[in-house]
Amino acid sequence: MNPTDLINVENPGELISFLMPIILVALAIFFLVMAIVLSYHWRKYGVGKVRAAIFMWTYLIGGIVFLSVMVTSKLSY
């Protein structure tokens, strides 16, 4: 099967359905990688434990909220 057969460009609905999980996974990976990079910086360059924890949880909670909205809208599509 030709990979292009998977996407029917004449029907944008299928194209969107194909792209949504890719965008979701890509952003989730980027979000997690940045969580590791940022927490590494906060700990390495002397941000106190409590402040680093506050930054980390704020970052995680905000990101998880946006990711959940993305997952919900993907499921309802």
Add this chain to the structure above:
Amino acid sequence: MVDLHPEEKIVLVVRRHWFVFLGEVAALILAALLPLAFPIFSNYVYDLGGQYLSESQITAVTTFVSAAWLLLLWIIFFIIFTNYYLDTFIITNQRVIDVDQVNLFARDIATAPLGSIQDVKIEILGFVATMFNYGNLHLQTAGGDKEIIIRGIQNPEYVKKLIMSTHQSEVVPHNVT
């Protein structure tokens, strides 16, 4: 933060003014408002996609795109905040340390012993800087034309006074004896 010498004590840690940080994230705030414009264009979107997608599908797609957009801005905001937070100017009883967090993977640290500082100059440029009391600090050090510039620092006049007074109390007595 930085490794201190034995008997070295931190006198002051100062960051760029919050208004400078706000200026950096202003574009992000505007960009975060962009999804609010979706309802304005909703008729156009329904006309365009109506023949392929149902109304609920269009709503799901716009919600998905808005959340993806906001997540991206959220990550960028934390990168900018980290650069702002780790970009510090430290005055100790022995030296000044300028930590310039250029980006997440570039860090520039300049130090100058208090004894080598020959001139301290401050600049408060413009109406906003005067109102919010922030500006640039120039430290001229001995040995060539080395100059440390700290931009957008909060309360530069106080920082200048503190450098001068620390210099007087920590360095001058040692030179006299």
